[in-house]
Amino acid sequence: MAEMTRVALDAMGGDNAPVEMVKGAVDAVNKEQNVTVLLVGIEEIVREELGKYSYDKERIQVVGATEVIETAEPPVNAIRKKKDSSIVVGMKLVKKGEADAFVSAGSSGAILVGGQTLVGRIKGIERPPLAPLIPTAKGVSLLIDCGANVDARPSHLVQFAKMGSIYMEHVVGVENPKVAIVNIGAEEEKGNALVKETFPLLKEQTDINFTGSIEARNIPYGDADVIVSEAFAGNIILKLYEGLGAVLVSKIKDGMMTSTRSKLGALLVKPALKETLKAFDATEYGGAPLLGLRGLVVKTHGSAKAKEVCNSIIQCITFKEQKINDKIMECIQTESRSDE
Amino acid sequence: MAEMTRVALDAMGGDNAPVEMVKGAVDAVNKEQNVTVLLVGIEEIVREELGKYSYDKERIQVVGATEVIETAEPPVNAIRKKKDSSIVVGMKLVKKGEADAFVSAGSSGAILVGGQTLVGRIKGIERPPLAPLIPTAKGVSLLIDCGANVDARPSHLVQFAKMGSIYMEHVVGVENPKVAIVNIGAEEEKGNALVKETFPLLKEQTDINFTGSIEARNIPYGDADVIVSEAFAGNIILKLYEGLGAVLVSKIKDGMMTSTRSKLGALLVKPALKETLKAFDATEYGGAPLLGLRGLVVKTHGSAKAKEVCNSIIQCITFKEQKINDKIMECIQTESRSDE
Numbered sequence A, B: 001m002a003e004m005t006r007v008a009l010d011a012m013g014g015d016n017a018p019v020e021m022v023k024g025a026v027d028a029v030n031k032e033q034n035v036t037v038l039l040v041g042i043e044e045i046v047r048e049e050l051g052k053y054s055y056d057k058e059r060i061q062v063v064g065a066t067e068v069i070e071t072a073e074p075p076v077n078a079i080r081k082k083k084d085s086s087i088v089v090g091m092k093l094v095k096k097g098e099a100d101a102f103v104s105a106g107s108s109g110a111i112l113v114g115g116q117t118l119v120g121r122i123k124g125i126e127r128p129p130l131a132p133l134i135p136t137a138k139g140v141s142l143l144i145d146c147g148a149n150v151d152a153r154p155s156h157l158v159q160f161a162k163m164g165s166i167y168m169e170h171v172v173g174v175e176n177p178k179v180a181i182v183n184i185g186a187e188e189e190k191g192n193a194l195v196k197e198t199f200p201l202l203k204e205q206t207d208i209n210f211t212g213s214i215e216a217r218n219i220p221y222g223d224a225d226v227i228v229s230e231a232f233a234g235n236i237i238l239k240l241y242e243g244l245g246a247v248l249v250s251k252i253k254d255g256m257m258t259s260t261r262s263k264l265g266a267l268l269v270k271p272a273l274k275e276t277l278k279a280f281d282a283t284e285y286g287g288a289p290l291l292g293l294r295g296l297v298v299k300t301h302g303s304a305k306a307k308e309v310c311n312s313i314i315q316c317i318t319f320k321e322q323k324i325n326d327k328i329m330e331c332i333q334t335e336s337r338s339d340e
Helices: A019-031 A043-050 A075-081 A086-095 A108-119 A154-172 A193-204 A216-221 A231-256 A260-279 A306-321 A324-339 B019-031 B043-050 B075-081 B086-095 B108-119 B154-172 B193-204 B216-221 B231-256 B260-279 B306-321 B324-339
Strands: A005-010 A035-041 A060-064 A101-104 A133-135 A140-144 A178-183 A209-215 A226-228 A288-290 A296-299 B005-010 B035-041 B060-064 B101-104 B133-135 B140-144 B178-183 B209-215 B226-228 B288-290 B296-299
Touching (some): A005 A019, A019 A035, A060 A086, A075 A108, A101 A306, A154 A226, A154 A324, A209 A216, A231 B216, A296 A306, A306 A324, B005 B019, B019 B035, B035 B043, B086 B101, B108 B296, B154 B193, B216 B231, B296 B306
Parallel strands (some): A140 A226, A178 A226, B005 B035, B005 B101
8 A cells, every 4th residue: 555646636726725725735745644745726826835834845746837717717618728727737637647636626617527528537437426425413425416417317327326335335434335316205106207217227236235215304314325316406415415504503503692591501512512513514524526537536615624625635545545446447347248 | 354264174194193183273273263174084083082172163173084095005096096085085175165275294195196186276387386484594485396296397387486476475474585496506507407498487577586596505594585496306405404404403412412511501502492493493384385276285294293283274364365376376377378
């Protein structure tokens, strides 16, 4: 395991760039031995920020990129025109084999488009899904796909199930992960046209532990490890998780401030509550991998701070060491062969 | 406003039937003057339960129905075969004009099928949507459709928007309600095929206050009053609301029990917290109407207790007094005329 993982990091992407990106990179190389980081961005700015830290100089390198893609830019255009942007330069490093992975907190759209067009898909993969980890009562589950491919077809969902299962088993370390499809009832005959078509296909797969449908109500309980969904519904699940969590917590905080008695109580429960809510904070678990690409692309939250950036970089080490892409290739090729 | 609203109540449906159903009926007639309740169910059981209460005998009547449709039964079959079930008998009372509304905590599937086949749609309504109120930081929003029609078409969603707007304005009392469509981004060009087709149609409507897309993240903040969605996504929103709320609250309670200090704090915050969480409890707001039918059908939670049953009955009074169905008819007919 002494082989180095080389991670290209978008130093300019996200709300807290470059400060938190650079700090995350430094934290990662200080924490892990087997990683080097290529900080991609406007050289002067990145070097100035980097100058504030002490770290192993051989393991952080700055790669110049003079442009920045903004979140509001139409992604296809941005990728095409801003050839010297941190996203395009970083992805090309992966394409050329100079980096194993690219991590960015920048424009989701540009990352999805760039992943497909610049890094490219593994042969046989129809659509690369975006697959964040979401917190549950039992730990985490992988939500796949949460926004990359709307109006997906059944065959896409089957590939999502397989890739998600490999990722949960070998990166997150869940043995024989339970795979379920998001549905509006537990029975096989329930669902929309897509789910009804996909369900029997998933049942046929021998290389995943398919457990059937999961209703959205049961997702937070952690009833499945890999939650398969078309991107529109997946995105709704992810966003509602964030929004509802935030609103409930703020309601509870307000509730505690309503009387002198409860204010005193709030002081006493605060530390314990903070710990609890941390376990339900998605940023603790690093970014969302875009799976099925020739290389790894990880999208972190736009609001990512150093901790999430650092966790995302460490995620890339496991991804490489566990040879996830070899495992995906193997599983997809078996599928193609059996189709012949 | 002295006219009576006659509500048929399924005394046998739901986890807590008949006890909580009968109690809910008694509470409603004791609370409101302008309502009579027809308790539909196995006569002996219902009468025995009813015997425990004192109420205006002229305003609660028992209507015998010897069969009960179970939640697990395939709905179409159940409606066809169990002709003397509480759901079929109750809906026929609405059909025959002997009741204005039917309220049930029983099988959702049977209620949806029965609503369409027994009560029947208002002329011009393509699909009747199920529309629960969900709690938000600002109050409540109407989620329409949350499970009646998967794989809906754009024209269905436009009708949902109109009916939802009428309901929010005249039953819930929100002036000029903001109508938004659930989407995976705020921009008009975002979305799946259905949303992209529906968006311009909603923009054209002059009788609703369409404000554009709403991301799932913003739903709990109450950014829209009427949340238009195809039933698959709507059902996910509703169920995730329930599941995530329950898991977060239980996590928080557990968190408070981790130390002596926090346990003491928990005692002090408990009453205030209880009040806060009550505001986020969907059962406070009565059941979900199935809109667009010739009469009103209301589905309450399977776990509904007397309070929700009583609130649902009261909801029916407002529905009738505000002549919601006349307003829906008028609005749909205007639409048909303008199409000519």
